[in-house]
Amino acid sequence: MMTAHIVASFDDELAKIDLLITDMGDLAQTMLADATRALVEADLPLAQRVISDDVVMDARQREIDERCVALIAKRQPMAQDLRAVIGSIRIASDLERIGDLSKNIAKRVGAVGAGPMQRRFSHSLSGMTGMVGDQLEGVVRSHVTKDVDALVTLRADDKRIDIQYTAVFRELLTYMMEDPRNITACTHLLFCAKNLERIGDHATNIAENAFYMTTGRQLPADRPKTDETTHTGS
Amino acid sequence: MTQWTLDPETRTTEPASLPKMRGENVNVFYGTKQALFDVNLAVPEHQVTALIGPSGCGKSTFLRCLNRMNDTIDIARVEGEITLDGRSIYDPKIDVVELRAQVGMAFQKPNPFPKSIFENVAYGPTIHGRASAKADLEQIVVDSLRKAGLYEEVKERLHEPGTGLSGGQQQRLCIARAIAVAPEVILMDEPCSALDPIATAKIEELIDELRENFTIVIVTHSMQQAARVSQRTAFFHLGVLVEEGPTSEIFTSPNDKRTQDYVTGRFG
Ligand SMILES: Nc1ncnc2c1ncn2[C@@H]1O[C@H](COP(=O)(O)OP(=O)(O)O)[C@@H](O)[C@H]1O
Numbered sequence A: 001m002m003t004a005h006i007v008a009s010f011d012d013e014l015a016k017i018d019l020l021i022t023d024m025g026d027l028a029q030t031m032l033a034d035a036t037r038a039l040v041e042a043d044l045p046l047a048q049r050v051i052s053d054d055v056v057m058d059a060r061q062r063e064i065d066e067r068c069v070a071l072i073a074k075r076q077p078m079a080q081d082l083r084a085v086i087g088s089i090r091i092a093s094d095l096e097r098i099g100d101l102s103k104n105i106a107k108r109v110g111a112v113g114a115g116p117m118q119r120r121f122s123h124s125l126s127g128m129t130g131m132v133g134d135q136l137e138g139v140v141r142s143h144v145t146k147d148v149d150a151l152v153t154l155r156a157d158d159k160r161i162d163i164q165y166t167a168v169f170r171e172l173l174t175y176m177m178e179d180p181r182n183i184t185a186c187t188h189l190l191f192c193a194k195n196l197e198r199i200g201d202h203a204t205n206i207a208e209n210a211f212y213m214t215t216g217r218q219l220p221a222d223r224p225k226t227d228e229t230t231h232t233g234s
Numbered sequence B: 001m002t003q004w005t006l007d008p009e010t011r012t013t014e015p016a017s018l019p020k021m022r023g024e025n026v027n028v029f030y031g032t033k034q035a036l037f038d039v040n041l042a043v044p045e046h047q048v049t050a051l052i053g054p055s056g057c058g059k060s061t062f063l064r065c066l067n068r069m070n071d072t073i074d075i076a077r078v079e080g081e082i083t084l085d086g087r088s089i090y091d092p093k094i095d096v097v098e099l100r101a102q103v104g105m106a107f108q109k110p111n112p113f114p115k116s117i118f119e120n121v122a123y124g125p126t127i128h129g130r131a132s133a134k135a136d137l138e139q140i141v142v143d144s145l146r147k148a149g150l151y152e153e154v155k156e157r158l159h160e161p162g163t164g165l166s167g168g169q170q171q172r173l174c175i176a177r178a179i180a181v182a183p184e185v186i187l188m189d190e191p192c193s194a195l196d197p198i199a200t201a202k203i204e205e206l207i208d209e210l211r212e213n214f215t216i217v218i219v220t221h222s223m224q225q226a227a228r229v230s231q232r233t234a235f236f237h238l239g240v241l242v243e244e245g246p247t248s249e250i251f252t253s254p255n256d257k258r259t260q261d262y263v264t265g266r267f268g
């Protein structure tokens, strides 16, 4: 469908950037899933792996940045190429943030501790992780396949994550009210839930950027954001 | 974020300000060979309009229509309507010499007369009778050199030959010469193609300043230059005006596949 550039190495350079983005997308999904699993199963070695994966993630992002900067300097990309380069820089930075947030979840595994109560509490996050993971997977896949309709739908779906976040917030609050000894673990889990919600926002950013890269148009301004936790438990 | 694109609603094909010049259904033939096909293009006032496209697509031909320079080519025949401030420039009542003062031109290769810097600039106003007294003429020369960003560099040697200047200075001298007859529109045909990057940067800065007082149409083979200096860009291909619009859109999200292929360097 796309005509090749007169300068063939230009195509190679763009393809390499695409490949790195796909890599980062895969790694982000793995880190997210591992971080929550480590939390539920109190698996410290797995948490440690997520933390070390983040180093790889950072390196990938720097490599994309450098390649994009070099490509701009060398080729002065225009139109869809320009959008591809700028969009890749932004998507890489969202993926890098997703890596950071997953790492933050992994870092809390020790603090949340182990035991039947912890298992029950952290289980409430599993459902939310599933949603966020699906969202991330869909966004990355639709970016690669340039499926703009799917991107629009996925972007709208983020509100389901916001609703789920509110539900988790309420649930954890209930545990804390049941028994003050639950407060430490549940507070850590609340931060984890917030991180998952933020990962959903980054997935939304990726959907918006991917849409722009493919179409050259911006999606209409911000959809309303629902954060009901500010009205909960008062 | 918005500087890379515009909301779909703000996408427009109509130029932002009133057209200073307009070509309607312009067809140009060289003998039996047709070089332009039904070109419709408005040139908005106080803006820079860039004409881009592969070699031989008709950019210079269209530019030459705007001040009837094609009249000087025997085999050239122009059909259609071209207006300046709504008035046809092919109207028999139009004085072509006067028209070319109103619509001035700078060329690819700077072509100063083999005369002094002063005389190069004074020539136009003299034959057009713009200056009645010698003092007036001097003022026009100095003003024009100033507007062309050249005065400071040449004020000590106004009576030395214009051909002794560097390429970039010669090009600015030719622009001063065009300005001296108080034009409304300035046409430039690849004005930087013979210049080094620094001289090019100076001309580009000058173009941006000139926009305040003049309407400018520039032919350029450098897409980056078009992106830097112009507000509107028109893409020609095989004698057809393929697409025209705000420069920011043409270079970030053009509508036509041919424009996309050209601006991204994919043209076969
Ligand atoms: N004086 C001329 N006599 C005959 N053909 C010409 C003349 N000038 C231009 N052409 C032809 O008209 C077409 C458009 O040329 P031109 O306007 O110079 O293109 P551009 O400026 O985009 O490179 C080309 O095919 C060219 O060969």
Ligand SMILES: [Mg+2]
Pocket (backbone or CB within 6 Å): B059, B060, B061, B189, B219
């Ligand atoms: Mg030409």
